[in-house]
Amino acid sequence: MSRPEHTAPPEIFYNEDEASKYTNNSRIISIQNEMSYRALELLALPEDEVAFVLDIGCGSGLSGEVLEEEGHFWVGMDISDSMLEVAKEREVDGDLFLQDIGQGMGFRAGTFDGAISISVLQWLCNADKTVNNPRSRLKRFFSTLYSSLARGARAVFQFYPENSEQIEMIISSAMKAGFTGGLVVDFPNSSKAKKYYLCLFAGYKDSAGQSPELPKGLGDGDESQVTYASNRVRERRKGPVNRKPVKDKKWVQHKKELNRSRGKETPADSKYTARKRRTQF
Amino acid sequence: MLQCHAKSCPQGQSYPLAIRNAELEQLDAEFNADFVTRLMPKLDWAVLRKTAFELGVAELPAEIPTEPTQADLQLIHKVALETRIKEADMVCNGCGHVYPIKDGVPNMLLQDHEI
Ligand SMILES: C[S@@+](CC[C@H](N)C(=O)[O-])C[C@H]1O[C@@H](n2cnc3c(N)ncnc32)[C@H](O)[C@@H]1O
């Protein structure tokens, strides 16, 4: 099967047809859902706290809806008009931005408590226009993302790397931007279930030794899987960090704690039109 | 909470973006005092206050409340979480780039020469 990134730029590939699959194809929906939950688990947000999360390449809002279910506020950005159109139709709660992540982002320093990105990062490795140099786009992306995150926040990217060079390019780019962390591989021995999660930590630029330990990948108890932990972490870590490993599946089952009222329309003033809630900054 | 992200934009002038021709909408969000409290230090109070005033959303106190009352938190909740700009132009004072907001979605795309 050919890789979609090779066929067209994302804003062209994710047209109305493709976007409609993200509401109508139950297989796609359930896969995106599962990966979003796993990413959120790896994000390890403080329990029982409402967080402010960035969804990078949010598409039609499938990953964002997982954030909503857990009671978080979110902001989503995507380069495809059609995908965002679907997100609007589905009345997602997050604030949406039409944005090319390779051009960087302008959120104020420390805005987000975390960031997730599901099935997007491989798109940045593609030079679909002559002005699109993957290395400089990755650099711009990771450095502006780094400053948008609160210290101690994580960014978790599920993605489909094409080869190991691509993995190296992405990770070295993220490390240069100041992140620590590395790659978590779930089910490394299953060609079908194998999934890559880039798990990055912000705020340990000058103290890599204090950076949290990279979470373990899920899998058949086989510990021999390859993880590309950041060199800085590998070299400087003094000893094992006391941190409870995240519980695999249990977390996924945990039900949403925060019930959100979906108010009905209450126009307070004639110049307002009413809609459901959204964050606005 | 947004600044101009054009690479060519002069340093120090990329923030805040000026808002022109705004049309607002009112939303409903569940109030969470804890979340609003943690949000407060992230806000640029002066900018938020000015914007809220100019758009006729609310009049916030001149100084950020150090010990916010429930009413303060409710007001910030309303301004920051329940008010959305539906249509507007966000204009950068540094480079003049106009980011249009259409149907609630800001278009942050830059031209090739701006990156
Ligand atoms: C496979 S879809 C996943 C969408 C969503 N995260 C989900 O899980 O349903 C990939 C998305 O990445 C977006 N994308 C690709 N390249 C992008 C870029 N440079 N900037 C912003 N979004 C991009 C596409 O428009 C598309 O919506």
Ligand SMILES: [Zn+2]
């Ligand atoms: Zn500018």
